[in-house]
Amino acid sequence: MTEAALDTPIVKTATSARSGETGGAAWRHIVTIAKREVAGYFASPVAYVFIVIFLLLSGFFAFMVSGFFERGQANLQGFFAWHPWLYLFLVPAVGMRMWSEERRLGTIELLLTMPITPWQAIMGKFLASWLVLALALALTFPIVLTVNYLGSPDNGVIVASYAGSLLLSGAYLSVSAMTSAMTRNQVVSFIVSVVICLFLILAGYPPVTNMLTQWASPWFVDTIAAFSVMTHFESIQKGVIDSRDVLFFLSVIVFCLFTTSVVIRAHRAG
Secondary structure, X not given: OOXXXXXXXXXXXXXXXXXXXXXXXHHHHHHHHHHHHHHHHHOOHHHHHHHHHHHHHHHHHHHHHOOHHHHOOOOOHHHHHOHHHHHHHXXXXXXXXXXXXXXXXXXXXXXXXXXXXXXHHHHHHHHHHHHHHHHHHHOOHHHHHHHHHHOOOOHHHHHHHHHHHHXXXXXXXXXXXHHHHHOOOHHHHHHHHXXXXXXXXXXXXXHHHHHHOOOOOHHHHHHHHHOOHHHHHHHHHOOOOOHHHHHHHHHHHHHHHHHHHHHXXXXXXX
């Protein structure tokens, strides 16, 4: 084990953990891991490159591709409508290093011998990456100010759409965490994450559902569409945060993070 490998944020935190800890102590470990992971993102170009690309593409899609000025309507429907596709490549690019890097450096073996639970490590890493995504999303606020300057949009709908976008990014990120735990190759993790997230989009994408209705029963099509992020995200975009839509995104996150923990525990057992 090299000195560089031993110096990763999660290993530093693991060495300070103690068994038999209280819930408060466990949460402190999660927060400590998250802080150091965030610092790790900003110590390299990863976070900066992601944020810059995200902001540039967000502005481009909001005002150019969506035909904002041609429509003559002061709203951000076109801006948020592109988020499932915008996140499709950008979120896996952020999440692919989450566990693959630990496996590549060999620090995951050391981590699994430390008195820190897999859930603490998983939650710390996930929350850190999600915080980077949330920061990038928050930095698009000037777009909201611009739209309010040009007209009188329904800001309640905008707030709901931001909440939906954050949940959407969390769902994509949890998929990336899961695939990252399965391989030490970041490129493989990225590709598999994109494929899974693409399925979650296409399952409810109108051209796909319209094609399915030609040979499948409406019940089957509706069932498939219920597993799509598009179905639930578009519902939130209307300005109504339905508990069923929130539950869907949270279920995806919990399922993927649970699968991540199973993979990590299996690695420990092996």
